[in-house]
Amino acid sequence: AKLQGAVGSIVATARSPETRRRVAELGIADQVVESNAAAVEGADLVIVCIPVGACGPVAQEIGPYLAPGAIVSDVGSVKGSVVRDMSPHLPSNVHFVPAHPVAGTEYSGPDAGFAELFVNRWCILTPPEGTDPSATEKLAAFWSLLGANVETMSPEHHDLVLAVTSHLPHLIAYTIVGTADELQNVTRSEVLKFSAGGFRDFTRIAASDPTMWRDIFVANKDAVLEMLGRFNEDISALTRAIRNGDGNTLFEHFTRTRAIRRGIVQIGQDSPAPDFGRPHPGLPHTPLPKPYAADEG
Ligand SMILES: NC(=O)C1=CN([C@@H]2O[C@H](COP(=O)(O)OP(=O)(O)OC[C@H]3O[C@@H](n4cnc5c(N)ncnc54)[C@H](O)[C@@H]3O)[C@@H](O)[C@H]2O)C=CC1
Ligand SMILES: O=C(O)C(=O)Cc1ccc(O)cc1
Numbered sequence: 001a002k003l004q005g006a007v008g009s010i011v012a013t014a015r016s017p018e019t020r021r022r023v024a025e026l027g028i029a030d031q032v033v034e035s036n037a038a039a040v041e042g043a044d045l046v047i048v049c050i051p052v053g054a055c056g057p058v059a060q061e062i063g064p065y066l067a068p069g070a071i072v073s074d075v076g077s078v079k080g081s082v083v084r085d086m087s088p089h090l091p092s093n094v095h096f097v098p099a100h101p102v103a104g105t106e107y108s109g110p111d112a113g114f115a116e117l118f119v120n121r122w123c124i125l126t127p128p129e130g131t132d133p134s135a136t137e138k139l140a141a142f143w144s145l146l147g148a149n150v151e152t153m154s155p156e157h158h159d160l161v162l163a164v165t166s167h168l169p170h171l172i173a174y175t176i177v178g179t180a181d182e183l184q185n186v187t188r189s190e191v192l193k194f195s196a197g198g199f200r201d202f203t204r205i206a207a208s209d210p211t212m213w214r215d216i217f218v219a220n221k222d223a224v225l226e227m228l229g230r231f232n233e234d235i236s237a238l239t240r241a242i243r244n245g246d247g248n249t250l251f252e253h254f255t256r257t258r259a260i261r262r263g264i265v266q267i268g269q270d271s272p273a274p275d276f277g278r279p280h281p282g283l284p285h286t287p288l289p290k291p292y293a294a295d296e297g
Helices: 017-026 036-040 052-065 080-089 133-145 155-182 188-193 199-205 210-219 221-243 247-266
Strands: 045-048 071-074 099-102 122-125 149-152
Touching: 036 052, 045 052, 045 133, 052 071, 052 080, 052 210, 071 080, 071 133, 080 155, 080 210, 099 133, 099 155, 122 133, 133 149, 155 188, 155 199, 155 210, 155 221, 210 221, 221 247
Parallel strands: 045 071, 122 149
Antiparallel strands: 099 122
């Protein structure tokens, strides 16, 4: 945000002293403070970046310290629960504009971030009814400066869409990696040795943060169960096709899904960071391309 000129001064905090020390070391923020209260005092924009299950208690904690007129936002992967849990604790003189940048990797912590993370990614805003449109526009401008494309929708719609595009895929990855691990007759070393046969791509997703994903499934229960119901029907249909030796059904299905992947590749949404590669913890971050490069150093 700093490099892209989207903000003046950044104040950061985290629960653990180790994380705060690392944030200071990396120079991500102008100031690192020890409490959530100190972090939000006098801030024009507050972005809560924590597991969705922790959003209610943290809103309660910061509520009394928010400056009048401040914009309060978040980055949580579920929006209905965040609106439900945070709204009651926020004073009426602040603007609450929940957000979800649909960008990330299986890594977490301060080392996992990189300045290009949001370039050509979507950021979804879910302002509750009655939100001052100028607050929503300001937050949209912030995410645009970081390189994101911004879209606004209701929290309910967000949660349904993300249930199928993000939450269900993670559940499937968590499941299959566990299934392979528990097989009696396939040793762990064989799973690793032959992982290039498809398994490997699931292991990346299944390495995602357990706390974050526990909270997502608890918070988005209804939408995930809805999509899981549809998924189970579809997997039953494919199971039947395999049992019946019905190659046509399989071929038609795989042809349809291949076209979906090709469409994603065409619009540049095919990898966590298409033009910049993976963040390498401990290594210097990739220099920013223009127009996202800082003017000075
Ligand atoms: N990792 C990803 O790819 C993406 C994550 N998100 C969302 O962003 C949010 C943060 O995720 P990351 O930045 O990846 O996680 P992170 O692990 O890098 O940071 C989470 C921070 O929250 C703190 N925290 C955990 N429990 C807490 C509690 N009970 N009270 C106060 N602080 C607490 C942790 O100490 C840590 O500093 C989550 O809601 C996640 O759903 C959204 C888009 C992508
Ligand atoms: O690593 C991946 O492929 C992800 O899917 C990252 C991710 C995780 C959670 C989100 O809400 C958005 C993006």
